[in-house]
Amino acid sequence: MSDSRINKSSAPPADEILSRPRHVPVSDDQDGQRVDNFLIRHCHGVPRSHIYRLIRQGAVLVNGRRVKQTRKLVAGEQVRIPAVSLKPESDIKVPESLAAAVGSSVIYETDDFLIINKPQGLAVHGGSGLAFGLIDALRQQRDEKNLELAHRLDRATSGALLVGRGMKATRLLQDLFRQRSIEKRYLALVDGQWPAHLHKIDVPLLKNVEHAGERRVVVDPQGQVAKTRFKVRSRLSNATLLDVTLDTGRTHQIRVHSRHAGHAIVGDARYGDNKRNASFKKQGLARLYLHSSELAFDWKGSKVCVQVPTDKQWDFAINSLEIAKHKSLDADKS
Numbered sequence: 511m512s513d514s515r516i517n518k519s520s521a522p523p524a525d526e527i528l529s530r531p532r533h534v535p536v537s538d539d540q541d542g543q544r545v546d547n548f549l550i551r552h553c554h555g556v557p558r559s560h561i562y563r564l565i566r567q568g569a570v571l572v573n574g575r576r577v578k579q580t581r582k583l584v585a586g587e588q589v590r591i592p593a594v595s596l597k598p599e600s601d602i603k604v605p606e607s608l609a610a611a612v613g614s615s616v617i618y619e620t621d622d623f624l625i626i627n628k629p630q631g632l633a634v635h636g637g638s639g640l641a642f643g644l645i646d647a648l649r650q651q652r653d654e655k656n657l658e659l660a661h662r663l664d665r666a667t668s669g670a671l672l673v674g675r676g677m678k679a680t681r682l683l684q685d686l687f688r689q690r691s692i693e694k695r696y697l698a699l700v701d702g703q704w705p706a707h708l709h710k711i712d713v714p715l716l717k718n719v720e721h722a723g724e725r726r727v728v729v730d731p732q733g734q735v736a737k738t739r740f741k742v743r744s745r746l747s748n749a750t751l752l753d754v755t756l757d758t759g760r761t762h763q764i765r766v767h768s769r770h771a772g773h774a775i776v777g778d779a780r781y782g783d784n785k786r787n788a789s790f791k792k793q794g795l796a797r798l799y800l801h802s803s804e805l806a807f808d809w810k811g812s813k814v815c816v817q818v819p820t821d822k823q824w825d826f827a828i829n830s831l832e833i834a835k836h837k838s839l840d841a842d843k844s
Contacts, residue, residue, distance in 0.1 A: 530593055531590065531591065531592050531593050532590070532591050533588045533589065533590050533591075534552055534588070534589050534591060535586065535587070535588055535589075536548070536583045536584060536585050536586060536587045536588075536589060537585060538585045539676065539677050539678055540583060540585065540677055541583065541584060541585035542582050542583070542584075542681050543582065543583050543677055543681055544579065544580055544581065544582055544583070545565065545570065545572060545577055545578075545579060545580075545581045545582075545583055545589065546558075546561060546562065546565065546579040546580070548583055548589060549561045549564075549565070549570065549589075549591065551658075552589075552591060553591065553594050555595075555636070556594050556595065560594070562579055564592060564594070565577070565578070565579045566579075569592040570589065570590065570591065570592065571589070571590040572587055572588070572589050572590075573587050573588055574588075574590075602636070602641065602642050602646050602650075603642075603650075604642050604646055604647040604650050604651075608632075608647055609647045609648075609650045609651040610651060611629065611647075612626070612629075612632075612644055612647040612648050612651060613647075613648065613651035613652060615627045615628065615629065616648075617816065617818060618814075618816045620809075621675065622674065622675055622676075622679040622682075622809070622810075623660065623672060623673060623674050623675055623679055623680075623683060623809075624648075624657070624672075624673045624675070625670055625671070625672055625673075625805060625816050625818070626644070626648070626670075626671040626672075626673060627668070627669060627670065627671075627818045627819070628644060628663055628667075628668055628669060628670075628671040628802075629668060629821070630666060630667065630668040630797050630798070630821070630823070631665065631666065631797070632644050632647075632665065633665040634659055634662050634663060634665075634671065635659065635662075644671070645657060645658075645659055645673070648673065654675070656675060656676045656677070657673050657674070657675060658673065658674045658676070658677060658680040659671075659672075659673060659674075659680075660672040660673060660674045660680050660683035660684055660687065661683075661684070661687050661759075663802060664762070664798075664800075666777075666779075666797065666798035666800070667798060667800045667801070667802060668800075668801045668802070668820070668821065668824070669696070669801040669802030669803055669818045669820075670694075670802040670803065670804065670805045670816065670818040671802070672692075672805060686807055687759065690757070690758070690759075691807055691808070692805060692806070692807040693755070693804070693805070693806040693807065694755070694756045694759070694802065694804070694805060695753065695754065695755050695802075695803050695804035695805075695806075696753075696754040696755075696756070696764060696800060696801060696802055696803055697743070697751065697752070697753065697754070697799075697800075697801045697803045697820065698751075698752045698754050698764055698768060698775050698799065698800050698801075699746075699749055699750070699751050699752075699775065699776045699795075699799035699800075699827065699828070699831075700749060700750050700752060700768050700773040700774065700775055700776065701748070701749060701773050701774050701775075701776055701782065701783070701786050701790075702748065702749065702750065702772070702773045703745060703750055703773075704740065704742055704745075704750040704752060704771070704773050705771070706742065708740060708771060709739060709740055709741065710737065710738070710739050710740070711737070711738050711740070711767040711770060711771060712735075712736070712737045712738075713729050713736065713767070713770060714729070714730060714731060714732070714733035714734055714735055714736055715727050715728070715729060715730070715733045715734055715736040715760045715761075715762075715763060715766055715767075716728055716729075716730035716732055716733030716734070717733075717734075717760075717761055724780070726762075726780065726781075727760070727761050727762040727763075727765075727766050728766070729766065729770050734758075734760055735758060736758050736760045736763050736766075736767065737756075737757035737758050738754060738755070738756060738757065738758075738763055738764060738767045739754065739755040739756075739757065740752050740753070740754055740771075741753040741754075741755075744828075744832075745835070746828070746831035746832055746834070746835050747831045747832075747834035747835040747838060748831070748834075749776060749790075749831055750773065751828060753803075762780075762781070764800060765778055765780070765781045765800065766781060768781075769781040769782070774786075775798060775799055775800050776790050776795055776798075776799040776827075777790065777791075777795060777796065777797050777798040777799050778798055778800075779798075793827075793830060793831075793834075794826065794827065794830060795827045795830075797823060799824065799827065801818075801820050801824060802818065803817060803818055803820075804816065804817050804818065805818075
């Protein structure tokens with residue numbers, strides 16, 4: 511069957527349209543952009559996993575040739591995008607209350623980028639059953655269609671998120687991340703008492719290992735180099751608050767390294783202990799306690815260093831564990 515024919519069984523849902531194969535020129539503003547990010551922008555509503563599959567299968571061509579997803583485009587090149595089911599951008603409508611909340615989470619901005627204090631529980635982009643993400647809410651609230659994610663945080667993680675204004679600025683920011691020129695610091699509340707001598711974990715991580723029906727990141731000698739630095743900030747009742755610095759930026763790096771040390775992050779449903787999480791939940795700790803607390807980097811000759819505060823839920827948890835610790839110490843003295 512040719513690309514232009516559609517039978518009823520393969521027709522897209524009523525709220526989607528099946529695009530024809532098309533050749534899209536790379537603009538000057540898109541010069542240097544990776545082909546996967548180019549497709550994500552031009553194939554609205556298409557799952558990322560499907561986009562990567564199309565690239566691997568050779569359905570995406572640049573100037574008539576197959577490419578890898580990491581291939582950087584050059585202005586003037588032609589990208590062939592195969593027929594895919596698209597969701598019209600006008601169909602995305604973020605509830606006004608959420609859009610307003612995201613808009614009020616902007617804590618730093620320049621002509622080139624924004625830094626958002628991302629709320630816990632909000633995905634940064636739509637897909638995988640989600641109608642929208644933080645970036646959609648931000649574009650709607652600020653009426654800026656050119657806002658782009660410079661990096662990502664897990665849905666359950668809160669804190670500093672860098673958003674570029676336009677593709678040129680976004681690519682420069684992404685390059686800084688790849689060059690490890692952006693310092694990223696986190697706060698992590700972990701289960702139990704973190705060993706005083708443990709300041710660094712340097713063990714490789716392997717992605718997409720199937721475990722109990724889900725894909726996970728695991729410690730594996732065949733994986734990518736991953737280095738994380740830990741410093742105890744305070745010891746609490748049955749938990750430790752840590753300052754964490756990333757030397758590398760692997761998927762779920764802090765979560766997996768913490769678990770590897772025997773002290774999973776409190777509330778981590780994927781890598782933590784269900785019974786321990788249930789115990790913390792009874793104390794009112796019902797989230798993943800991982801927060802991106804600081805970003806620091808050089809930008810156009812100036813040093814940018816932004817510290818991002820924790821929310822009320824986080825502060826309540828720390829205070830309650832501090833109170834429980836003092837009660838325990840008082841009981842031991844009596």
